Amino acid sequence: MTPPAASDASALPAALPTRSTAEWRALDAAHALHPFTDYKALAAEGSRIITRADGVYLWDSEGTRILDGMAGLWCVNAGYGRRELVDAAARQMTALPYYNLFFKTATPPAIELARKLVELTPAGLNHVFFTNSGSEANDTVIRMVRQYWALEDQPERRVIIGRHNGYHGSTVAATAMGGMGAMRRQGGLPLPDFEHIREPNRLRYGPDQSPEDFGRAAAGWLEEAIQAIGPGRVAAFIGEPIQGAGGLIVPPPGYWAEIQRICANHGILLIADEVICGFGRTGRWFGSQTFDIRPDIMTLAKGLSSGYLPIAAVMVGDRVSRTLIDKGGEFIHGFTYSGHPTACAVALENISILEREGLVDRVREDIGPFLMERLEGLRDHPLVGEVRGKGLMAGVELIRDKDQHSFFAPVGRVGTRCRDHCFSNNVVIRAVEDTMVMAPPLIITRDQIETMVDTLARALDRTQRDLPRLMSS
Ligand code: PXG
Numbered sequence: 001m002t003p004p005a006a007s008d009a010s011a012l013p014a015a016l017p018t019r020s021t022a023e024w025r026a027l028d029a030a031h032a033l034h035p036f037t038d039y040k041a042l043a044a045e046g047s048r049i050i051t052r053a054d055g056v057y058l059w060d061s062e063g064t065r066i067l068d069g070m071a072g073l074w075c076v077n078a079g080y081g082r083r084e085l086v087d088a089a090a091r092q093m094t095a096l097p098y099y100n101l102f103f104k105t106a107t108p109p110a111i112e113l114a115r116k117l118v119e120l121t122p123a124g125l126n127h128v129f130f131t132n133s134g135s136e137a138n139d140t141v142i143r144m145v146r147q148y149w150a151l152e153d154q155p156e157r158r159v160i161i162g163r164h165n166g167y168h169g170s171t172v173a174a175t176a177m178g179g180m181g182a183m184r185r186q187g188g189l190p191l192p193d194f195e196h197i198r199e200p201n202r203l204r205y206g207p208d209q210s211p212e213d214f215g216r217a218a219a220g221w222l223e224e225a226i227q228a229i230g231p232g233r234v235a236a237f238i239g240e241p242i243q244g245a246g247g248l249i250v251p252p253p254g255y256w257a258e259i260q261r262i263c264a265n266h267g268i269l270l271i272a273d274e275v276i277c278g279f280g281r282t283g284r285w286f287g288s289q290t291f292d293i294r295p296d297i298m299t300l301a302k303g304l305s306s307g308y309l310p311i312a313a314v315m316v317g318d319r320v321s322r323t324l325i326d327k328g329g330e331f332i333h334g335f336t337y338s339g340h341p342t343a344c345a346v347a348l349e350n351i352s353i354l355e356r357e358g359l360v361d362r363v364r365e366d367i368g369p370f371l372m373e374r375l376e377g378l379r380d381h382p383l384v385g386e387v388r389g390k391g392l393m394a395g396v397e398l399i400r401d402k403d404q405h406s407f408f409a410p411v412g413r414v415g416t417r418c419r420d421h422c423f424s425n426n427v428v429i430r431a432v433e434d435t436m437v438m439a440p441p442l443i444i445t446r447d448q449i450e451t452m453v454d455t456l457a458r459a460l461d462r463t464q465r466d467l468p469r470l471m472s473s
Helices: 021-031 039-045 083-095 107-119 134-151 172-177 181-185 209-231 255-266 318-327 339-357 358-374 415-423 446-472
Strands: 051-055 056-059 065-068 124-131 159-163 193-197 234-239 267-275 299-300 312-317 384-388 393-398 430-432 434-436
Touching: 065 446, 083 107, 083 299, 083 339, 107 124, 107 312, 107 339, 134 172, 134 234, 134 267, 134 299, 134 318, 159 339, 172 181, 181 299, 181 434, 193 209, 209 234, 209 255, 234 255, 234 318, 255 267, 312 318, 312 434, 358 384, 358 393, 393 415, 393 446, 415 430, 415 434, 415 446
Parallel strands: 159 193, 159 234, 234 267, 267 299
Antiparallel strands: 051 056, 056 065, 124 312, 299 312, 384 393, 393 434, 430 434
């Protein structure tokens, strides 16, 4: 189905006026402060106005079709244009558009979703705290973990250890817990009691080690950090099963088993940030299943509703929930929209789509391996230093010299150019510094993967041709 161009008034919700692309751009530049954006640069360039979507495709205000290789921001797992989700929202909004879970009330969609999430997540995660975003979920975890240790009479256990280039969100606390260098330097951060170890990035920190040796060494950095901080001060370790926004870092074999062992040994809580890895992205329902992690707490967002409405959740294991429930008194924390009934209804329907259509198994058994196989074909390209991924989550890292393992400086310029070439050929592929990242909707077909990878291959050739000019400017 080809949706009508945006200039066709019938294509837009009735409440919005019809405008030209130029008008939209001017209004956007005049009034909107976009997330993670250099405002002056964007105003000079003008935004691309996205008006419609269906399946894996977006359409811009000029009627151009764009293949969305990033599923929005790693979230539209079920793909765009799902009538079932619209209907679920409409039904719930008609019956009960809003009520909350404060003051001893509950709503059927929040109850059913909690039940379903307990069923899908690894054994032992039997309670759910709802939030609206991954950032809020991780922020909630910080308060919950500290409350847990206070109730356990060990209030000095306050330090949470994360990883460099880990991303856990944008609230003040989630930024402090994350390991994004530039982000942490803005706004009076870092906060105390958040520490970081290196991420398990073999290309950078252990190219000459076997994956197994590197996995053990990288997990050992956690033991070193715990010893340096003092084991009695460490509350928790947090990590994404595969680091997403930090450059698609796939853990080497043995890494998570060793992290698990170290946490257990010191009684430290293990938190899996599944905001990207959850809901089929790695070929199982959760990245924790792919890597055999048994977390005490797990955060979910994005694919939970395929991005159709904002909703996120903290899955709480029995060890923590028992203490919170039995000893806790009031947990003085929550959001107006925690467990929003419409968002919960949409999340439930979204999960049922993933189940009905077998999309998670498809990622593991068919389309994920197909994507990796096609990307492997790029390995011999002179710019390609590494191809890595799992399921429908893949990264192609561009490096200056493959044999020397030397990287481009300034970092990110080459990746951005390659990303721009993809975008101007109507395929969204993201650049994290110099790593080209893909995370398409789970419904993507083989043909669409061919198009995405072929476009990336051509973009690599063009970037290679641009190199002399790029590096001299
Ligand atoms: N944890 C992880 C692992 C994430 O990837 C968050 C938490 C925060 O979720 P919210 O819903 O508060 O945004 C994220 C979000 C990118 C990009 O460019 C990635 C995210 C968000 C925006 C951009 O890769 N991840």
